[in-house]
Amino acid sequence: MTDAVPQDPNAAAQKAALLDPSRPILVRQAHLVTLDDTLGDLEGDVLVKDGRIAAVGRELACDGAVVIDGTDKVVIPGFVNSHVHLWQTLIKGCAGDYSFGDYLHYILGAVGKYYEPEDVRVATQLGAIEQVDAGVTTVYDWAHIMNSPDHADAAIDGLQQSGVRAVFGHGTPGDDVGRWYYQSRERHPDDIVRIRKSRLSSNDALVTLGMSIRGPDFAGMEVNRADIELARSLGIMASMHLAVGMYGDYSPDTRTLAKAGLLGPDINLTHCNRLLDDEIALALDLGASISVTPEVEMQMGHGLPVTGRVQAAGGRITLGTDVVCSVSADMFSQMRFAVQAQRMLANAKAHEGGAMLDHLPIGARDALISATLQGAKALGLDHRIGSITPGKDADLTILSWAHERSSPLVNPVQAAVFHASVANVHTVMVAGRVRKFAHAAMQAEAGSIRRAAEMGHRVMAAAGIILPASLAA
Ligand SMILES: [Zn+2]
Structure with missing residues (x-):
């Protein structure tokens, strides 16, 4: 052996x-x-x-x-993970069986308020190193754990210590879901202006700044307008979760965003399961990117992954791992989930007509492009990365x-x-x-795995998440 x-x-x-x-x-x-x-x-x-x-x-x-x-x-080309919440690295293993309601209750609604800045730094650094270990060279870290300026600085420290290329997606605090979600009237925290001036002022550095906004699923349209205008005034991209799950009547907010001039190549839309076909086409026509995180979308009832509908509209999805507390943190898994979920849908549709498919609707190369070059485009980095082209960064x-x-x-x-x-x-x-x-x-700093486990246990226990008896002491 x-x-x-x-x-x-x-x-x-x-x-x-x-x-x-x-x-x-x-x-x-x-x-x-x-x-x-x-x-x-x-x-x-x-x-x-x-x-x-x-x-x-x-x-x-x-x-x-x-x-x-x-x-x-x-x-x-190194994988580009266009949507991941690295701060959740500490609490892996608690949410693999969670419904979307459980996730909103325990993760967004409870555990985030117990994160100290050092928890965020350790989680982000370890999560980023895990990404690099799995062949990911660039992440969009969707950091909705910005409970204070110190939390933001800690997340940036974690990314910079890891060696990964990253767009740090500064988000809202994770300590008050009622205030920051559910048709919130709160605008994005203006600490992002400080970060742009003091820590992430360059668009050419290894870690650059983005803005993780709540979008129409979670905030009112005036907030969305103000948030996107703030991102644009800072010269950075913005990303939002959009059209997730089956909550009441569907309102076509994407058209509202488009009409208001709030969609463009600087905007990333993640999930988009409930968008209508013409909304997908509209978003793509305006240059917005669409990220699919197929594994968790299938777990939590976001809706059917839009991989095929984006392709039918002449576009191509990017891929992300999303909630690493619930699902795989590697892009190999996400590529396979994306491809086979789309094939399953196509096969099922053919069967409904009593037929078999002669040609599969999506191939291995499609998945690899989605996991690399298309992610680079979504993050506005394809002039530097995403393909093995002389002159690009290695x-x-x-x-x-x-x-x-x-x-x-x-x-x-x-x-x-x-x-x-x-x-x-x-x-x-x-x-x-x-x-x-x-x-x-590369190794994380000495002792950080043990510290991360202790931190994870502490925040989960504080949030009332039930741990196995052997770990809950
Ligand atoms: Zn997400």
Whole structure:
């Protein structure tokens, strides 16, 4: 028997060289799924210099480069997780069986008020490292736990300490659901202006600023207008949950937002399950992005994932993991849920007419694009990341089938989407900095896993969440 995670005997020395930012890196003879229209898929090399992709091609040479052997490996653009709540990393394991009502009651309505700033920092850092370990190089961290300015600073610290590329989506406090949700009349906290001026003033940094707003599901239209105008005045994107669940009569708020000039390429709409087809088309025409988080949407009754309806309207979804306290935190799972849920819907529709499908409506490559390049577009970052294109930042994920428990590598795209897991993630680079190598991710600060568990138990107990007796002491 071998170890579950095989170790390259030269990995330690190689890793030390890879961590030297002055050394170019040459990934040699790998299967490259570039998602670049000109380059396509090829077997070849990627040269990384000064944080950027310097060249893509065959038999590249570079003096002084550290070489990563690409044998039995697939290089993809790093995953872009366009919707995740990293602060919930502390309370994993409490909400996997929750209905949407349970979630609103215990998570948004109770647990958030017990989070101290340090809880937010530790959760965000650990959650971000978990993302990188799983091949994610960019996250939109939808942080609706901004109970004070210190909470916001702590979340930013956690992201910056993790090494991930992130849009920090500053949200509302998590300590008073009655005030901040349910047709709220409260405008977005103006602490975001301080953050824009003092901490995240650059749009070119590794961690940039976004605004996580409540949108029509949770706030009145005047608040929505003020929130989006505030985001635009700060020159940042905004994201909202939209059209979730089956709560009473449906009102077509998307048209209202569009008519008011409040939709555009700077706006991300997440879920959108209850939108009408023409509202989806309208949002896409105006350039808004649509994020689907299929696993939790199927769990909690958000409605049917809109993957196919977005595609029918000429668009493409982005993917996110969303509530990591409930569901998988990795993009492999979300790609598979998205693809197979859409196929299930299409198959069921064909069956209703007594027929079988000749062609499936969505493919592996669609899922991979949604999980990478389309997410980069949604975050306004596709000029820098999202494809393996010379000149872009080197955000790369290398998947390996080079150990004896792997199945043979026959089709790189299908392998990445249908047959890969976190165990296949060999190397992760963010802006050319190696954050995982030879299956070993960077470590969180010493003792943080134990601290996170204690923090999670504390906030869950305070919120009245029932823990197993062995853990509830
Ligand atoms: Zn969410």
